[in-house]
Amino acid sequence: MKAKTGHRFTNWAKNQQCTPGSYYQPTTEQEITDVLARHSKIRMVGSGHSWSDICLADEAMLNLDNYNRILHIDKEKLQVTAQAGIKLWQLNEELDKHGLALSNLGSIAKQSLAGAISTGTHGTGIGHQILGAQVEQFTLIKPDGEKQLLHREKDKELFNLCLVNLGCLGVVSEMTLNVIPAFQLQDHTFLMKYDDAVNHVEEMLHEHDHLKMWWFPHTDKMVVYTYNRTTETRNDSRLRQWFFDELLSVHMYRLLLGVGSLNRDWRKPINQMLVKNFERPLQRIEKSYKVFNVPEPPLHRETEWAFDIKHARALLPEYKKLINHGPHRLNFIQEIRFTKADNFALSPCYQRDSVWLGAYNADNFRWNELLHDFEQLAIRYNGRPHWGKEFTVGANYLSVEYLQYGPFAQLRQTLDPTGKLMNAYIQKLLG
Numbered sequence: 039m040k041a042k043t044g045h046r047f048t049n050w051a052k053n054q055q056c057t058p059g060s061y062y063q064p065t066t067e068q069e070i071t072d073v074l075a076r077h078s079k080i081r082m083v084g085s086g087h088s089w090s091d092i093c094l095a096d097e098a099m100l101n102l103d104n105y106n107r108i109l110h111i112d113k114e115k116l117q118v119t120a121q122a123g124i125k126l127w128q129l130n131e132e133l134d135k136h137g138l139a140l141s142n143l144g145s146i147a148k149q150s151l152a153g154a155i156s157t158g159t160h161g162t163g164i165g166h167q168i169l170g171a172q173v174e175q176f177t178l179i180k181p182d183g184e185k186q187l188l189h190r191e192k193d194k195e196l197f198n199l200c201l202v203n204l205g206c207l208g209v210v211s212e213m214t215l216n217v218i219p220a221f222q223l224q225d226h227t228f229l230m231k232y233d234d235a236v237n238h239v240e241e242m243l244h245e246h247d248h249l250k251m252w253w254f255p256h257t258d259k260m261v262v263y264t265y266n267r268t269t270e271t272r273n274d275s276r277l278r279q280w281f282f283d284e285l286l287s288v289h290m291y292r293l294l295l296g297v298g299s300l301n302r303d304w305r306k307p308i309n310q311m312l313v314k315n316f317e318r319p320l321q322r323i324e325k326s327y328k329v330f331n332v333p334e335p336p337l338h339r340e341t342e343w344a345f346d347i348k349h350a351r352a353l354l355p356e357y358k359k360l361i362n363h364g365p366h367r368l369n370f371i372q373e374i375r376f377t378k379a380d381n382f383a384l385s386p387c388y389q390r391d392s393v394w395l396g397a398y399n400a401d402n403f404r405w406n407e408l409l410h411d412f413e414q415l416a417i418r419y420n421g422r423p424h425w426g427k428e429f430t431v432g433a434n435y436l437s438v439e440y441l442q443y444g445p446f447a448q449l450r451q452t453l454d455p456t457g458k459l460m461n462a463y464i465q466k467l468l469g
C-alpha cells in the first residue's frame with residue numbers, strides 16, 4: 039500500500055507532535071503485515087488521545103482508522119469481534135442497536151479499541167477492572183509478521199503479559215470482547231464535604247456499582263457520582279442534557295476557564311461558583327454508555343496514577359493539602375476513580391484494588407512544577423502511572439512498582455529484538 043508523506047501528527051492535548059516519514063492507514067490485515075515488513079522503525083497510533091509521547095514516530099506511523107469494522111456479533115455467547123481500529127463510540131452505538139453493551143467504560147469514547155486497551159484505560163467502580171478485562175481474545179501481528187491469537191484462558195500467561203502492551207509487542211488486529219445485555223444506570227450525583235467523602239469512601243465504594251468523585255480545587259466540596267444498574271424507565275430530559283451537559287459543562291466551563299486564565303487568583307471563586315451547580319442533587323436514569331461518558335472536556339494537561347486502595351484515606355487529605363496550600367492555582371476538575379485488581383502485567387491495578395488520583399490543569403503555566411510536586415506524593419505512596427498520561431519517572435522506578443516489569447521487558451526483547459516498535463518513550467520506560 040502507498041504511504042502518505044508529510045502527515046503531521048498532533049495528539050488530542052496538542053502537547054505532542056511529529057511528522058513521520060511515512061503514514062499508513064491500511065484496510066486489510068495483509069496491508070498491515072506488508073507495512074510492518076517494509077520498515078525498520080514504526081509506531082502505531084489510535085485516536086491520539088494519549089498525553090504522553092507514546093505514539094511519536096520518525097520513520098513510519100500506522101493508524102487503523104480504516105480498519106474498524108465489526109466482524110461478528112454473537113448474541114448467544116454475548117461476544118463481539120471487531121477490527122482493532124474501531125472507536126469505542128462506534129462500538130457502543132452498534133452494540134446498543136443489538137441490545138448489548140460493554141459492562142464498563144471510561145469518561146469518553148473517542149479512543150480506538152486497541153489504543154484504549156494498550157495503555158490500560160479504565161473506568162470506575164471497585165467491582166470493575168480496567169476496560170481490557172472485557173477482552174476474550176485478540177490477534178497480535180508480531181514485528182516479524184507472524185500472527186498469534188491470544189485467548190484469556192487458553193493462553194492465560196501470555197494473554198496477561200500482552201494485553202496492556204504500549205504498542206511495543208506488535209499490532210493488535212482483531213479483538214473479541216465479552217458484552218452484556220444493554221442496561222441502564224441510575225445516576226445520583228450530589229455534593230459532600232471533601233473530608234466527609236474521604237471518611238466514607240469505603241462504604242460508598244461498596245454501596246454502588248460505580249463511584250467517582252470530582253473535586254473543584256481550592257473548595258472544600260466533593261461532587262460524588264454514584265451509578266447503579268436499574269431496570270426502571272429512562273427519564274433523563276433533553277432540556278437537562280442541553281442545559282447541563284452542553285451549555286454549562288461545555289460552553290460556560292470553557293468561558294470560565296478563559297476568565298480564570300486572566301488572573302489566577304480568580305480561580306478559587308470561579309471553582310466555588312462552579313460547585314454550586316451541583317448543590318441540587320441530580321437523579322437521572324439513562325443508557326449505560328451515556329452515563330459513563332461525559333461531555334468532551336476542554337484541552338488540559340493530565341497525569342493520573344493508581345494507588346493501593348488501602349492508602350485512599352491517607353492519600354486524599356495529603357493531595358488536597360498539596361493543591362490547596364502549595365503554589366499551584368488549578369482551574370481544572372480533579373478526578374478520583376476506583377478500579378478492581380487484575381492480573382495484567384502492565385496494568386496499573388496489577389494485583390491491587392486501586393484508587394486513581396491525578397493532577398489536571400487547563401493551563402500550561404508551571405505545569406512541570408505541578409507534575410513534579412504530584413509525582414513526589416505519588417512516589418511516596420508507591421503509585422503506578424497511567425501509560426497514556428504524563429509522568430517523568432523511568433525504568434528505575436517502574437521496574438520496582440510494576441511487579442511484572444521484568445517478564446514484560448523480556449518478552450518485548452524476544453518479540454522485537456531489533457527494536458522495530460521502539461521510540462524514545464519505550465526506550466526510556468523499558469531501558
Ligand SMILES: Cc1cc2nc3c(=O)[nH]c(=O)nc-3n(C[C@H](O)[C@H](O)[C@H](O)COP(=O)(O)OP(=O)(O)OC[C@H]3O[C@@H](n4cnc5c(N)ncnc54)[C@H](O)[C@@H]3O)c2cc1C
Nearest residue numbers: 084085086087088144145149150153159160204205210426
Ligand atoms: C479527553 C480524554 C479523556 C480520557 N479519559 C480516560 C479515562 O476515562 N480513562 C482512562 O484510563 N484514560 C482516559 N484517557 C486516556 C486514553 O484513554 C488513553 O491514552 C488511550 O490509550 C487513548 O486511546 P487512543 O486510541 O487515542 O490511543 P493512542 O493514544 O493513539 O495510542 C495509545 C497506545 O496504543 C497503541 N496502539 C494503538 N493502536 C494499536 C494497535 N492496533 N496495536 C497495538 N498498539 C496500538 C499506540 O502505539 C500507543 O502505544 C482519556 C484521554 C483523553 C484525551
